[in-house]
Amino acid sequence: EPEVTQTPSHQVTQMGQEVILRCVPISNHLYFYWYRQILGQKVEFLVSFYNNEISEKSEIFDDQFSVERPDGSNFTLKIRSTKLEDSAMYFCASSRLVNNQPQHFGDGTRLSIL
């Protein structure tokens, strides 16, 4: 069964540095998402992306964050200047264009900010 793949599985970064998290969505999916889960807290929606533009974003997704589909397969989340509170597990998800299709999640990237 096709899967959403995320790299790296664990990223350690110094505070203030830029970080890029990478995702390869399922190949025939056209909607892409990022969520995050701070340790011990709920999974929270960050952003959704379709047709090369943001569809929805949460209040968490401020100017420090950006998303991009740089080629036909990758979907990236960039954090420009990381803060300690950005430490979390980041999940990528994708879904088909057809109505009512569920979101399929990757295994996540654990981001640790030092």
Place this chain on the structure above:
Amino acid sequence: AQSVTQLDSQVPVFEEAPVELRCNYSSSVSVYLFWYVQYPNQGLQLLLKYLSGSTLVKGINGFEAEFNKSQTSFHLRKPSVHISDTAEYFCAVSISGSARQLTFGSGTQLTVLP
């Protein structure tokens, strides 16, 4: 805005016993409902979904859930659990329609004891 409440953070149960994981939601508009499971060091895997129609929904691994609109609940059940069902279970809701963000509950850790 939608919200999801999972009343039990931890549910220990003996192998082959039945289990119910509770989920209540709040929304002023029509919603879709989901249960996801997360095994250690893995991503979120869809167990089942309710979009419309029959209120009893069957999913993978012998799980089922019942949508109760009057009680705004979507409880997950399994008649006989296995050790391998030990995982974190998340209830989620989205506004009806395509590719809308998921709002998650805080999760329930199901531990199946031998």
